[in-house]
Amino acid sequence: MALIRSKLHLAFPKSFIKSFSLPFSTVLESPKNPNCSQNEKETNEIDANISSNITPQQNPIVKGLNSLIKDHHKENPKFSIPYDTSREYEIDANIIPSLAQSFSQITPGECISPSVVLSVLKKCRYARPRIPYYQALTFFNWAVSWDNFEIYKQSFVEMVDLLGKADRFDLACGFIEEMRRRKLEIPSELFVRLLRRKFKHYNISCYGAFNSMEEYGCSLDKAAISVVIAMFVKKKQAVEAQSFFDKLKDICELDVVDYNNLIKGWCSVHKISKAARVFAEMKKTGIVPNVSTYNVFIDGLCSHCQITRAERVFSVMIEKGCQPNAASFNNFLSYYVKFGTTEKILEVYNQMKRFGCExxxxxxxxxxxxxxxxxxxxxxxxxxxxxxxxxxxxxxxxxxxxxxxxxxxxxxxxxxxxxxxxxxxxxxxxxxxxxxxxxxxxxxxxxxDMVFKLEEEMCELDVEPNAKTYKILISVLCAIGDWSDACLFFEDMLECTYLRPLVDVYEAYGMVLKELRIADQTKKHEELVAMMKKYVK
Missing domain, CATH: 1.25.40 (Serine Threonine Protein Phosphatase 5, Tetratricopeptide repeat)
Incomplete structure (x- = not known):
């Protein structure tokens, strides 16, 4: 059955979209639910095997389709379609008709397989400096519009992840709604993956997002709650983590993992006294600290140069009969690598061997x-x-x-x-x-040549660039007079507002402006100045 013949209607509750625009935090990967049904396990196994089923005959097809997407994106880097948040969102199946026709010249649509679709989408996700999401969306709609195309959950999951990485959460949410309409299982990991993309750069509401999870049939089990606490911790929002923790501790049974995360959260924001208070509260409730609890607290103390106190906590751990592991000693090793002597590092290493820790x-x-x-x-x-x-x-x-x-x-x-x-x-x-x-x-x-070869390899391995990476690449592009690509990389750099340090941003900015003045690109120069004012405050 075709996904669409003329239009794909992506209607979704406003509450869902709203949950992705209010204050929140970060995410780790969600643990898998061990209680999934046998049917779900079988579906997951099928989906997991799709991408590994590319045959030698299909490899040229994947490369050809990907080349069409890359070439169209390079020729039309700012292609867009209008979006009105006040109306139900509709996507025309042939967003880029000419591109859809080109796909059919590479391979007949009725011969397209889920493994080919997944492979092409994954290559799109690794593209840089910008993800060609409109071109990828055109490809997806073209592929699934054929009557004989088997719809798999993983095809949607990959498309949602791609759109999330491209910061198009409106479209990503629409695809989740379409999954529900088609009665495809919506894994909680999909929400977590999407939230993680969003939380990396923005603040959104965990409560709204988690209410939406329940609406879509994803249970808020203990694992999901632990993930939320870990999100706050990763974003260094210890106050919010504590608030969320306090609201839940009387409703459900929180365990040593949640307490460990909370201790880590307070340590990460330099509140050692509050971390110690959580540690004490944990013991009062009858939860016995494990080696991870001690390691987290010792790590916090070492990170704040309270080495003497860290050594005391280590001694208490030994007295309580809690056997240290490699991580216990690694905390001290990391500290002495920064601030100690080689002799002190070897002393800790020898102590580690005496305790029998590999x-x-x-x-x-x-x-x-x-x-x-x-x-x-x-x-x-x-x-x-x-x-x-x-x-x-x-x-x-x-x-x-x-x-x-x-x-x-x-x-x-x-x-x-x-x-x-x-x-x-x-x-x-x-x-x-x-x-x-x-x-x-x-x-x-x-x-x-080697600079650009490495940059391509970086894309293929999905290694995220930082401010220094962008500055290096922009400097090379400016040196060879390629102001057009230099601008594209710099615009991408600005859109990644999390990039620090700012000194690298300003240095790259200066290089690009200089190149634009040399090329007499006055209009582009003005556009870039306006962008800089917007993104760098």
Whole structure:
């Protein structure tokens, strides 16, 4: 059955949209509900297997469809359709008719499969500097409009996630409403994913959003409540977390995880005394602190340089018979990497071994950071990576970044290539810091092609850029006189209002304005100045 023949009506309650525009906070991934039915489990397994079912014959189709979307978006970067919040929202199936016709030239619509749709949408989600959501929406509507296309929940989930990442929450909510109309299961994880996108940059109401979850058949179980508390904590809104916690503690049974999150929340906003009060209240209610409780509190104390008090809490933990783990010692190691001596770091490491705690990736990362204080110890740091691998510990980007920084200081491109190849060999995904270090090195060596190759790889791996990333890329674009792409990147930089530090924003701003003056682009210059006033306060 086709999703639409002429128009897709995306009607949704105003209360739902409203819940995405009022004060709130952040989100972590929602835990899966262990009580889902057998049918739901089977549906999830089917959806999970769709994207892995791309055949060699379908690969060229996916690439061809994705190329059409990218090319149209590049030629029409500001394509839009009118939106009136006072009316029921309607989307024409052929938002971009010419593009829909082009899709049919790549492959007959009746041959399109859910796995192809998912693959194309995922590639759209990784696009940068802007997500081509209108083009993706045209593709989605074109694909599902064929009578023989099997509608899977995951196709909608992927489209909702793409729209959320593009900050088009109006359209995303409409798709959730369409899922309900089609009686597709709406997983609570979908709401959490959408909220997480929204909470990253805005304040919205958790109460309104969670009421909407109930309206859409998603139960507000204990796991969902824990996620809300964690949201507040991640956003460093401890007061709101405490308020939410107090309203629920007499209604439902909160556990050690919720108390641990609340302690972490107060520590994150430098309110150690309030964290201690929650810790004491926890014991009064009969909830026994576990090793995670002590670790969270010790971490808060170490982060605020209260090392003596942290050591006392550690001693209490031992006295109470609570066995420390690697994280307990990692808190002290992280502190001494910043403020201590190498001898003190080794002292904690030896104590860790006496307690029989096996080092984990964070332990090794602290030791690597310690070695990398001196560039001459770079080889010893690399040996620690090998030791980790031999012990079955998987290194992460934080394991490699201090070594990349050492290499950057001496400008050894060969060593950087070798280490990056090693990172890939170990299937360790680089993060934003990794790419920034490498991008800076290639800029210094005037290797523009490698800069853009790395930027493409960054997109493919879905690694989010920060202000420094944008500044580096904009500087390269300005150096080659590409003011058009430099403007696009800068506009994207401004729209990500969470990006800090502002000094990088202003430096990029200066570079782009200078390039526009050289190119005599007066109108664009004025538009950019107006945007800067709006987004940077």
């Amino acid at each position: 080092p984990d990736v964070t332990t090794y990362n602290c030791l690597i950071a310690c070695y990398c204080r001196d560039v001459e110890n770079r080889d010893d740091a690399v040996k620690l990576i090998d030791e980790m691998v031999n012990k079955g510990i998987v290194p992460n980007a934080h394991s490699f970044n201090p070594i990349f920084n050492c290499i950057s200081q001496v400008g050894d491109m060969n060593a950087a290539d070798t280490l990056y190849a090693k990172m890939k060999e170990l299937k360790c995904q680089p993060n934003t810091v990794t790419f920034n270090v490498l991008l800076r090195m290639f800029v210094e060596f005037k290797s523009t």
